[in-house]
Structure formats: C-alpha cells, structure tokens
Amino acid sequence: MAGGNQAVNLNPPYAQEHLSTNGSDWLWTVFSIMGLGTLLAAVATIMRPRGTRLFHQLAVIVLTTSSIAYFSMASDLGATPITAEFRGDETRQIWYVRYIQWFINFPTIILGLLLATGLPLSDIVTTLFMSVVVVVSGLVGALVHSTYKWGYYTFGCVALIYLWYVLLWHAPASSFAAGGVVRRGYYLATGYFSFILITYPICWACAEGGNVITVTSEMIWYGILDILAGPVFLACFLWTLRGIDYNALGLHSGKFVDHGAAGSAVRGEKGAAPVAEVPPVIPAGEQAA
Template sequence: MAGGNQAVSVNPPDAQEHLSTNGSDWLWTVFSIMALSTLLAAVATIMRPRGTRLFHQLAVIVLTTASIAYFSMASDLGATPITAEFRGDETRQIWYVRYIQWFITFPTLLLAMLLATGLPLSDIVTTIFMSLVIVVSGLVGALVHSTYKWGYYVFGLVSLFYIWYVLLWHAPTSSFAAGGVVRRGYYLGAGYFSFMLITYPICWACAEGGNVITVTSEMIWYGILDILTGPVFLACFLWELRGVDYEAFGLQSGKYVDRNVVATRSEKVAPPAVAAPAAPAPAVLAPAAEPAAAPAPEQTV
C-alpha cells in the first residue's frame, strides 16, 4: 500500500489549500479500518442462515462504500479546487468523493434502523429522501465559493431536523413487531446516531463552509466521525439484533419463486372442501294395485 508521501507525489494536489502527507497517512489508516470491517461484516453475513442476513448485508454496503471512498481520498483523488470564502483568491480542495460516499451510506444506515421499527413504508421513504437532501445540499454548498453556500446549509439543517423528529419521536411511538428487545436497542442506537449527526454540520461549517480549519484537520475530523458512525455503530447495532427472530419483522421476499412456494404451502394447509349432500332422488310412485275380482257365484244344476 502506498504511503502518504508517495500518494501525494503521484497524484499532486491542484489547490493551494490541500491535503498534506500526514493527512494522507491518516486516510490510509481509516481505509484499513473500513476494509477490515468490510471483511468481518462479509464473513458474519455468510455465517448467518438464509433469511436473516438483511441487516448484515446493509452493513456490508455501507462499509464497502466507505472503503472505496477512503481509498480514493488517501490516494489524493476525488477532489476539485474551489475558491475559498474569506481567503481571497486562494483555492481549497473540496472532496466530492466523500459526498458520493454519504449519498449511499447515510440513507442505508437510516434504512437499517427504520426497518426495525413499525413505521410504514411511506415514512421510511420520506426520511431517506431528507437524508439525500442533506448530502446534496452539503455538496452544492461546498462547491459554491460565495456566501450563497449558507443557503444550502440551511436547507440541510431543516432536513436534519425532520430526521431527528422521525428518529427520536415518530419512530419510537410505532409498534415494534419484534418486541421490547428491539425497542430498547433502537432507543440506544437512535440516540447515538442522532448525536453523531449534529457533529457533521459543525465540521462542515469549519471546513468547507468557513475555511477555518485546514484540509488535513478536516480529514482527521471527518475520519473519526465516519469510524464512529460506520464500523462502531454497525457493530453495536448488529450485536443487538443477534438473537432477534427475523420473522417478527414481517420482511418477505418479493421473488416470483418465493411467492409460488408460499402459494403451494397455503394450498397444502388449506382444509379439505366438504362435499354438499346430494339431493334426494324424486320418489317414483308405483301404480295402485287393482282390486281383486269378486268370486263368481256358484251355479245350481
């Protein structure tokens, strides 16, 4: 694996405020953590019986995406120079590959949490959409060099308030199909995840927004946050679900083959039809017997 010095030399930065060698070394460390976590999650997924791998597979999606993103950033790839606000004509590296990562991982994490609740599908879809609004608003705001970037920042904060409402108020009031064990774990996970969410806008305001901290400091800050909301959070989340009966979630496959199997099973267990009693045959009336003829009178000779 290439070190930070080699990565910055092979892929030289094109902005005045750019990633340092120490920053690249730190990103390689985060990439190693993400890659190792991906392998562990994949092994844990394979060891699970079929039909109980959904949440583990979502974890693999999150960690794989994060591994690719941090490989790119550690290699000093996936950034573009943008004129920094409050810095005159000085440019700063804006890492769009990080927002591509969040565009996939943020909704997936929310999906994993909300599937454990009793929320209807419409509420889950709306919450996921709001998470995409946050990511897109952050990316567009980071690419804007004027003060108009803070308008996108406000859009992201409003969407974040909606997600907090769903995670901390609306979802806990729903009926948890899997019972109290999942409800207790959800409270812990939702509180932890909601707290981590507020730290990202603070880092954005200090880094891409206000250009208060350097790019290397930005990488250290975001790297710690992504580790806490990625491998650490997912490990605790999956641990809480280790003994839960997945059939209680009501998650069924939509495959055509599975539907046929379900239909076949339902036919097998259906009660046999009771034949209706046959209608009685109409009675055939026998012809009335003729009266016997009277004996003829005897004749006298």
C-alpha cells in the first residue's frame, strides 16, 4: 500500500486547495477499516444459512463500495478542481467518487432498515428515491461554483427531511411482522443512523459549500462519519437481527438450493406433485400371441 506522500506525488492534485499528505494517510487508515469490515461481513454472510443472508449481503455491498471509494481518495484520485465560492479564483478539489459511494450506500442502508418494517413496496421505493435526491443534489451543488449551489443544497435538505419522516415516524407506525424484538432494534438503529445523517449536510456546508474548512479537514470529518454510518452501524444493526425469523418477515435471499431434496426450493412455490409412471402403449398388431 502506498503512503500518503507517495500517493500525492504519483497523482498530483490539480487544484490550489487540495489533499495533503497527512490527509492521504488518514484516508488509507479509513480504507483499511472499510476493507477489514468487508472481509468480516463476507465471512459472516458465508456462515449464515442459505436463505437468511439478505441483510448481511447488503452490508457486503456497502462496505465493498466504501473500500473502493476510499482507496481512490487515498490515492488522490476521483476528484476535479472547481472554483471555490468566497475564494476569488482559487480552485478546490471536489471528490465526485465520494458521491458515487453515497449513491450506492445510502439507498442500500435505508433499504435494509425498511425491509425490517411493514412498509409497502411503494413507500420503500419512494424513500429510496429521496435518498438518491439527497446525494445527487449534494454532488451537483458541489460542482457549481456560484451561489446557485445553495439551491441544490436546499433540495437535498428537503429530501432529507422526508427521509427522517419515513424512518422515524411513518415506518415505525407500520406493523412489524417479526414482532417487538425487531421493532426495538429498528428504533435503536434508525435513531442512530438518523442522527448521523444530520451531520452530513453540516459538513457539506463547511466544506464543498462554504469552503470554510480545508480539504484535509473535510476528509477527516467525512471519514469519521462514513465509519460511523458504515462498519459501526452495520455491525450493530446485524447484531440486533441475529435471531430474526426470515419466515416471519417473508424474506429470503432469493433462490437457494435445498440439498435435502432433488432440485431447488423457491420461496412461495410448492413442489410439483409426482407424475405417475404410465406404461408404454403397444399397438395391437405387435402384442404377443
């Protein structure tokens, strides 16, 4: 693994306000945490019985995406220079690879939370769309150098308010098929995740938005948030669901092989009735005398 100094030298930044060597070293640390979390989540997924791996597989998706994103940022890759507001003609690195990470991770995490509730599919799809609006609005706003960026910031905040409404009020009001244990775990996990979500727009306003803090400070702040919203949150969430009854939720990890029977078992499908063996028909002229 390359160090921060080597990464910055091999991939020099093209902006005046850019990532420092210490910032790159911190990003390599976050990458190591994300990579370790990915391996642990993959092992935990394999150890689960088939048909009960859905939430663990979602964790693998999130952590794998974060590992790739932080490898890119630690290598000083995945950024573009944008004229910084309130700084004259000075340019600042805007890390679009971070928003690609969030574009995948935020809907995936929220999907895992809502699948534990009794929300209908239409509400879940709308909520996932609003999580995408939050990320895309942040990306477009970061790439705009004029004060119009705050219009996109407003769009993202409104979508974020909708997420809080669904996660903290609408979804808990639904009936939890798996009972009170899952409901209590959902309240804890969602309260924690919703609090983390509050801090992202604050960091954006200080970093890409208002250019109040440096790129290195931005990396430290976002890195801590992504660790708390990634491996730490997922570890706690999966622990609360360790004894969940997938049959009660009506969830299975897709099609799984049943080694105890010939063929495969699919959720919601009954095995076909055995077909009686029909003896061959012998023409009358060929029958034995």
